[in-house]
Amino acid sequence: MDKNQTQFTVKDVLRTEVAPALGCTEPVAIALATSAAASLLDGAAVESIEIWVDPNIYKNGIAVVIPGTRGHNGLDLAAALGALGGVPERRLQVLESIDDAVVRQAKALIKSGGVRVNLLQDQQGLYIRAAVNGPGKRAESVIRDMHDNLVSLKLNGQTISDHPLLPRETGPDGKTELQQVETWLKSLSLAELLELVDDLDSEDLDFLEKGVQYNLRLAEYGLKHGSGLGIGKTLDRLVRQRMMKLDMGLSARMLTAAASDARMDGVKLPAMSSGGSGNHGLTATLPIWAVKDYVECDKKTALEAIGLSHIITAYIKAHTGRLSAVCGCSIAAGAGAAAGISYLLGGDVHHIAGAITNITEDLAGVICDGAKAGCSLKLATAAGTSVQAALFALQGVQVKATDGIISTSPEKTMENIGILSSQGMIETDRTILKIMLAKQFADI
Numbered sequence: 001m002d003k004n005q006t007q008f009t010v011k012d013v014l015r016t017e018v019a020p021a022l023g024c025t026e027p028v029a030i031a032l033a034t035s036a037a038a039s040l041l042d043g044a045a046v047e048s049i050e051i052w053v054d055p056n057i058y059k060n061g062i063a064v065v066i067p068g069t070r071g072h073n074g075l076d077l078a079a080a081l082g083a084l085g086g087v088p089e090r091r092l093q094v095l096e097s098i099d100d101a102v103v104r105q106a107k108a109l110i111k112s113g114g115v116r117v118n119l120l121q122d123q124q125g126l127y128i129r130a131a132v133n134g135p136g137k138r139a140e141s142v143i144r145d146m147h148d149n150l151v152s153l154k155l156n157g158q159t160i161s162d163h164p165l166l167p168r169e170t171g172p173d174g175k176t177e178l179q180q181v182e183t184w185l186k187s188l189s190l191a192e193l194l195e196l197v198d199d200l201d202s203e204d205l206d207f208l209e210k211g212v213q214y215n216l217r218l219a220e221y222g223l224k225h226g227s228g229l230g231i232g233k234t235l236d237r238l239v240r241q242r243m244m245k246l247d248m249g250l251s252a253r254m255l256t257a258a259a260s261d262a263r264m265d266g267v268k269l270p271a272m273s274s275g276g277s278g279n280h281g282l283t284a285t286l287p288i289w290a291v292k293d294y295v296e297c298d299k300k301t302a303l304e305a306i307g308l309s310h311i312i313t314a315y316i317k318a319h320t321g322r323l324s325a326v327c328g329c330s331i332a333a334g335a336g337a338a339a340g341i342s343y344l345l346g347g348d349v350h351h352i353a354g355a356i357t358n359i360t361e362d363l364a365g366v367i368c369d370g371a372k373a374g375c376s377l378k379l380a381t382a383a384g385t386s387v388q389a390a391l392f393a394l395q396g397v398q399v400k401a402t403d404g405i406i407s408t409s410p411e412k413t414m415e416n417i418g419i420l421s422s423q424g425m426i427e428t429d430r431t432i433l434k435i436m437l438a439k440q441f442a443d444i
Contacts, residue, residue, distance in 0.1 A: 008184045010196040010311070014204060016178045017314040018281070019148075020214060021092035021273040023067040023266065024371045026060035029147040030075055031082030032094045033130035036165050037139040038083040040155045044134035046083045046109070050116045051075065051130045054123040055433050056323035062440060064371040065266030068098045072107075072266075076115040080106035083132050088165055091148045093270055126322045146178055146322055147276050182318035185311075190356075190410045191349050193311050197304050208303045208310075211272030215259055215285050218269050222258030228265035231376040232258020248294040249387040252287035252337075256383035259286060260376040274310050275317035275332060279375055283333035284309040287383040288340045297344055309333075309340035312356070319418025323368075325429035326421040329375070330363040330382045335414070337386035338393075347394050353410035354393030359385055360413055361399040361406055364420065369432050 085102030
């Protein structure tokens with residue numbers, strides 16, 4: 001691809017879409033918002049906190065364990081931890097520095113009624129507003145569109161326009177860099193997306209390998225300790241007991257699920273996220289890394305396949321939005337992994353298109369009902385199905401354009417995923433949240 005004819009490069013995709021994240025990104029984003037606001041108080045004591053969040057942030061933050069809390073969860077706890085001990089400059093690793101003392105302070109503040117959570121039922125898109133009050137001071141922050149995109153800071157009602165935490169650059173139309181990159185990505189064909197892999201240099205490959213190592217550490221922890229639901233460790237045990245046979249599909253499921261087990265259980269290890277989600281990052285990388293051990297390939301090819309996976313994940317997320325009622329690990333990162341596995345196994349653009357089409361037909365109906373331990377089951381399914389989708393495509397099996405939401409081109413099929421997620425599932429999303437809220441306030 002001629003870089004002189006493009007506005008952005010693959011480096012821009014990796015920089016805006018792939019980043020380390022400690023803990024589930026929804027409670028972490030809340031912690032980042034309160035931490036950023038609290039930093040404006042210049043060390044003054046935090047007296048009270050109030051947050052306002054969109055339905056998907058609320059849905060994804062209710063049940064997942066927060067790192068460093070020894071098994072605790074809650075939007076109120078995330079807000080308090082961020083304000084009392086977060087380091088906003090660390091962005092999605094804002095809670096890296098919290099310890100037991102901060103956790104105790106946060107729980108005490110919550111118990112005293114000092115933290116209030118508000119659900120904005122009609123808010124569209126990712127949105128968090130935080131207000132942190134200290135002696136004679138009120139600091140506010142707003143996050144929009146992506147989990148670490150702080151767009152507004154205020155102190156005592158006065159807007160702070162020049163601050164290191166705020167975006168430094170926007171386009172002439174006011175769009176953030178992420179929005180500009182997404183617009184550019186959506187203008188490309190699958191063949192052009194594949195060509196971006198040729199632009200990966202040694203620096204990019206080192207970054208991709210670093211991401212693999214982050215995610216492998218989570219998988220190794222999950223396999224050793226049986227964290228969360230223990231899906232990865234259970235699969236490993238079933239293999240050892242000769243009740244299941246280890247092949248590339250099961251290896252992908254085991255590795256990916258084990259990493260999610262650890263992450264959803266609040267293990268204090270970062271994941272390399274993709275498309276704003278740590279679980280997306282696990283799904284986009286680990287199935288490919290598992291499959292490489294079953295074929296003849298070098299490390300560079302495996303890392304290029306992971307690069308393609310991140311690119312396809314970003315392309316689909318540009319259509320679906322950051323959060324929706326559809327499980328992005330299945331239809332975005334799963335499709336990315338299927339594309340990457342096809343590339344790893346020597347497939348061309350037609351095989352990659354077939355793999356994306358196959359997994360879309362298979363998993364497009366998987367809902368997102370919040371971040372929680374059970375996500376490991378969905379990641380196991382996405383990982384195994386990504387391998388199957390790629391293998392089928394390489395054997396000439398490809399779902400036809402006459403089927404359901406599948407279209408005549410992979411680009412249109414991925415666009416249809418976006419339409420399904422952002423338009424067709426709005427009422428489904430509301431219903432999911434209604435069920436979760438009813439359960440939250442009932443005796444379960």
